[in-house]
Amino acid sequence: MKYNPFIAGNPVTGNHFAVSSRARLGNEIYSSLQVQDSIIVAPEGYGKTSIILYIEGLFHRDGRPFAYCSAQYYPFHSKLDKLILDIVGGFGIKTLSESVNFGHTVKEIDKELSRRKTSGAVAIDEGTVLFDADAPQKFDEFTGVVSGTKNIRWLLQLHPEKFNQLRLSREISHYKPYVLGPFNEEDTNELILGLSGQDLSYTPDALAEIFRLAKGHPMDTQKLGWEIFFQKFRNPYPNSPQKSVKGETNVAKADVEKAWESANQS
Missing domain, CATH: 3.40.50.300 (P-loop containing nucleotide triphosphate hydrolases)
Incomplete structure (x- = not known):
């Protein structure tokens, strides 16, 4: 992992x-x-x-x-x-x-x-x-x-x-x-993309959905990022472990909704 x-x-x-x-x-x-x-x-x-x-x-x-x-x-x-x-x-x-x-x-x-x-x-x-x-x-x-x-x-x-x-x-x-106020959309994108690095890429719609769900709350934004990363890489590409994930994964709206539900249940 x-x-x-x-x-x-x-x-x-x-x-x-x-x-x-x-x-x-x-x-x-x-x-x-x-x-x-x-x-x-x-x-x-x-x-x-x-x-x-x-x-x-x-x-x-x-x-x-x-x-x-x-x-x-x-x-x-x-x-x-x-x-x-x-x-x-x-x-x-x-x-x-x-x-x-x-x-x-x-x-x-x-x-x-x-x-x-x-x-x-x-x-x-x-x-x-x-x-x-x-x-x-x-x-x-x-x-x-x-x-x-x-x-x-x-x-x-x-x-x-x-x-x-x-x-x-x-x-x-x-x-x-x-x-300290809430994150704006630029702050949210900088956090998500900056920490994900080259391991995980996001569509613009996914980033907008993260911002909408977290409402700029810094800790909730971190929770969403954590859950999405966890969901994607707890068992990544089991049939081809040598395959690079760089630039290949886009997080869709449904994935964000699922991650948010997981965060709320934890």
Whole structure:
């Protein structure tokens, strides 16, 4: 069975990051993080985590520290304590005590970055949990510490509902928002054709049908690509294994409908 190049349900990284408009957005956010904090806003499955991981790669490419923190898994009563550990680990600063409070640790990291004459960023995936109304004093502390750093930029991920609730509040008023929309037809074609490569070709009607069915939803587009590739190559050309599939397979509308049904049943 051929290696399936599509990723269904997980963050997209490396060569799988095949949509140039998303790469351009990642580059734009990276540039913005040189001077101000930012927020990525999008519904579930729109590629927020993928963008964050892409930006992390840019920081590492330039030799700058970056800490990726997935806040959705933090215990409720120790969110900031867990955040400290992720930041210290991500920045590779091992001299700090794990017992000090959040504000003190962040200030010490900020000073260390100043001493090294560099700057870094902290990305908080599923940042919605940091604005939980059940513990406002914790998030007042978080907001106060974040606004006081000079060499650390902050990148949050928020769902649209939470962003709309908070966008006029002081907690996020200084963040620059970046809203991820759905793929357009050009994005969809670039993803499907780019990942399929020379293994599988598509008729224009098939590409249009994929776009219609997925409605531009990035994760659903990946699911369709994955299912179509799987259906075609789980037992390709059993009677002539040496036969090349390059340029020979066109995915018709019926195949796309079948793949979509399979994706919905999985």
